[in-house]
Amino acid sequence: MGGCLEAMKPEIILSQASFKEAREYIKKNVREYHEVEPGYKIFDVHIIGVPPLYVGIEGEHLIFPYTKPCHGTFVVKVPGGEELARLRERKGK
Amino acid sequence: MTENDNGEKTALILLGCPQVPVQTSMALYLMHGLKQRGIRPVIAGTTAARKLMEVADPGRYYLDEMTDLDDAIDEITGKQRDFDLCFVFIHNDSGIAYAGTMAYISKARLYALLFGEHAEELAGEIEFPCEVVAAKAVHNPMPLKRRLDEVMQQWAAVSKR
Numbered sequence: 001m002g003g004c005l006e007a008m009k010p011e012i013i014l015s016q017a018s019f020k021e022a023r024e025y026i027k028k029n030v031r032e033y034h035e036v037e038p039g040y041k042i043f044d045v046h047i048i049g050v051p052p053l054y055v056g057i058e059g060e061h062l063i064f065p066y067t068k069p070c071h072g073t074f075v076v077k078v079p080g081g082e083e084l085a086r087l088r089e090r091k092g093k
Numbered sequence: 094m095t096e097n098d099n100g101e102k103t104a105l106i107l108l109g110c111p112q113v114p115v116q117t118s119m120a121l122y123l124m125h126g127l128k129q130r131g132i133r134p135v136i137a138g139t140t141a142a143r144k145l146m147e148v149a150d151p152g153r154y155y156l157d158e159m160t161d162l163d164d165a166i167d168e169i170t171g172k173q174r175d176f177d178l179c180f181v182f183i184h185n186d187s188g189i190a191y192a193g194t195m196a197y198i199s200k201a202r203l204y205a206l207l208f209g210e211h212a213e214e215l216a217g218e219i220e221f222p223c224e225v226v227a228a229k230a231v232h233n234p235m236p237l238k239r240r241l242d243e244v245m246q247q248w249a250a251v252s253k254r
Contacts, residue, residue, distance in 0.1 A: 019187075037197060039194055046163060046166050046170075049194065069109050
């Protein structure tokens with residue numbers, strides 16, 4: 001896991017899933033979500049996969065797919081900080 | 094500036110998790126083929142995948158530049174660099190996800206090299222533009238080598254025209 005993300009001790013919502021399963025989880029279970037392009041960076045990790053890729057917002061937290069080459073895709077939840085505003089500013093893009 | 098400004102062709106070889114034995118062997122074979130054609134290979138992969146390459150080629154006959162996966166993606170998304178060709182080694186869903194990302198962020202001609210027990214099923218998951226090179230190869234690299242040879246022969250045919 002990216003060092004920065006790991007230090008934030010993310011809550012693991014879904015583990016060792018496919019990137020499509022992660023996409024569906026966020027779409028079905030998170031009320032506010034935003035589409036991002038592959039390679040979009042949150043903290044020190046890239047969002048990896050085939051479009052559409054979604055990043056969710058729940059309160060002050062971000063919920064997003066995190067893909068590891070050996071262990072599949074995880075859906076993680078971390079405090080969003082400044083990333084929340086950056087994500088919302090993209091609305092309509 | 095992109096990689097191509099000096100006229101040298103470059104290829105990014107993106108290595109996945111090295112748990113399937115044929116990956117390191119096939120990556121070295123691919124680098125050999127690229128170098129023979131004057132194309133400079135750049136390896137991006139996990140730490141373990143890169144260490145396997147370093148140990149397999151201590152004299153650096155084939156290995157040139159190696160980089161971290163995230164650093165490579167940063168450079169491409171930041172428009173600091175791109176490649177003429179990109180080969181993604183795939184044996185699991187994460188590999189498909191990385192190849193799909195490369196299809197989106199890079200202008201390189203993309204090759205999806207699928208191997209392992211479920212190569213054919215994984216190939217069916219690909220929904221983005223790329224050339225699929227798939228063979229059920231786990232311990233024995235020859236099925237994938239034969240498929241890759243066919244692709245490299247096509248390059249030779251094109252370059253002779």
